[in-house]
Amino acid sequence: MSRQNYAVATGVDVRLAARNEVHTGPTSGLAPGFLQANLLVLPVEYADDFRKLCARNPVPCPLIAESSCLGSFDSVSGSTTPRLTMKGCVDLRTDIPAYMVYRDSKLVRSHCRDIKDEWTAGHVGFLIGCSYSFETALAAAGLPPRHVALRRNVPMYRTTLALCPAGVFTGGTYVVSMRPYRRRDVEQVRAVTRRFGATHGEPIAWGWEALQALGIRDVDAPEWGDAPLTMDGRPLGGMRREQGEQGEEEEEEVPVFWGCGVTPQEAVMRAGLRGVVMAHAPGHMLLLDARDEDVVG
C-alpha cells in the first residue's frame, strides 16, 4: 500500500501528482495495472530516423505512442492501438516526476521537475514501453522478479548485440535487463512474458552461456540498477563461481535477459545529436491511461 497522502491509484492521479510536484520520486509500484512508459523528446529532424530505429528494433525499442503533431506536448497518439492515445489530461513537459535534459548530447540538467522551458514547437515526444507491465504478470503467475521481492532496482547491462541501424542512429547495441530464475522455470517465464509484445515480450537470452553471447563480462556488475542477488541475498555470479561452473541442475538460478528501454536512450546519446534532447530520469516514468492488458497480444 502506498503511504503517500495523495492519490496515486490511476495513471492520471500520478500524472497530476507529478505535475503539481507532490510526487517527485520513482514510479515503480504506483497505480498498479496502468502502463508506464519511457519518454524521449527529440528535435524533429531526427524523428523519422528514430521511428525507423524503433520499427527495426521493436524488442528493445517498443515505440508505443508519440506526439500527435509536431510540437504537441498535450496530446499523444498510440502507434499500435488507439487505447494508447491521450488527448488532454496529459502534459509531457510536467507529468513525469523527474526529467533529464541534454544539449548537443551533453547532460545539462538532471532530475529537473519539468521541461517547460526546454520544450519547443520543433520537438517530438516518443513513448517507449516498459517492463513493469510484464513484471506484474510474472508476479501474478507466482514468478515474482527477484529485485521486486528484495526492493532493489532491476540490473541492466550494456551488450555487444548490434541494433539494426537507422539513419543517424548507427553503432548502437542492445541494453538488457536481467531477472534470475530457476532453470526449470525459464519456459514458464518465457510463456508469461511472450504476450507483452509492446513491452519487450519474452526474454532474448537465458542461462549462463548467454553472458558470452551478449558480451557481458560480470553479471554482478551491471551498468545500471543494483547487482543481482540470489534468493538468500548472495551475489548471483559469485554463487555460480563458488558452486563450480558446470552445473545444469533444474533448481539452479540462471540469468534471464530481456530487451530494455534504456536501449533507445543509449542509441540517441551515441548518435551525437545536435540540439536539445530530453528524457525521463531513470525509474521516473510517465503513467498512461491504458492498462497493461490493453497492449498484450
Added chain:
Amino acid sequence: MSRQNYAVATGVDVRLAARNEVHTGPTSGLAPGFLQANLLVLPVEYADDFRKLCARNPVPCPLIAESSCLGSFDSVSGSTTPRLTMKGCVDLRTDIPAYMVYRDSKLVRSHCRDIKDEWTAGHVGFLIGCSYSFETALAAAGLPPRHVALRRNVPMYRTTLALCPAGVFTGGTYVVSMRPYRRRDVEQVRAVTRRFGATHGEPIAWGWEALQALGIRDVDAPEWGDAPLTMDGRPLGGMRREQGEQGEEEEEEVPVFWGCGVTPQEAVMRAGLRGVVMAHAPGHMLLLDARDEDVVG
C-alpha cells in the same frame, strides 16, 4: 527483354504461367515493379510463434501477408497494408514455379511444381518480403547491384548475429545478403533502401569491419548464391587482401550487408518442427499484385 513466348508482364501473368507450368524457372527480372515474396507454409500449431518471430525480427523476417484463414491457399491478407491482400486469382499451392517440401524437418521433395498433395486444412501460408524491391530502386538511382549487372545470384551468408527468439524458434541467427559498393556511395545506398521497410530496409552493416561483427569468415565463400566479384570480375575478398587491408579510400569497394529472407527459413529448419513444412525453391518467388512502391514508407 523476356524471350518467353508467354506473358509475364504483371504479377498475375507470372502466377498463371507458374500454375500452368509454362514458366518453371527463377522469377528474378520478371514483371518488373511488382512485389515478389518468399513463401513459408507451416502447420497451424507453429503459426503464432512464427508471427512473433517475424514481429520481433522485422528486418530479416518482414512478414507482409498470410493466409486469410486457417487452410486458405486462395486468399491472403496483408499484414501492414490492404494493398497486399489478394482474394481469388492466387493459389499458394501452384503459383510459384518451384517448391521445396520438408517432413519432420527433412527435405523430401525439391523443386516440385506444386504442393497440392501436401497442403492441408491445417496449414497456414506466410509471405515474407524480398530484396528485389529495393534492387530496382538502387538501379534507378544509378547504383545497380553488382550481381544483377553480372547476371549472377546475390551472395548470402550465415552470421553469428542472434535473432530475438520466439516460442519454439530459438537459437536462430541472421542470414544476410551482400552487395559491394564504393565506400563513398554507402550513404546514398543506405538512403535509397531505407524506405523499403517491408522488404529489409537499409543495410544492417557495411565495410570490412562488418565481417568480424557478423562472424563471416570469408566474403568470397557465401553459403548461398554466387561469390561476389569486383567491377572487373575478380573475387572481392581476394582483391582486398592483394591491396593490403589498411585502405580507407573512398573509391574502394566494400561489402554492404542487408537482412535476408532466407533467415526465417533457416530459423524454421533449425527449430526441428514436426509435420509438413513447405517453401518456395530458392530464387523462385511468388509474384504479387502490389507494386514495390505500395510498401515503401
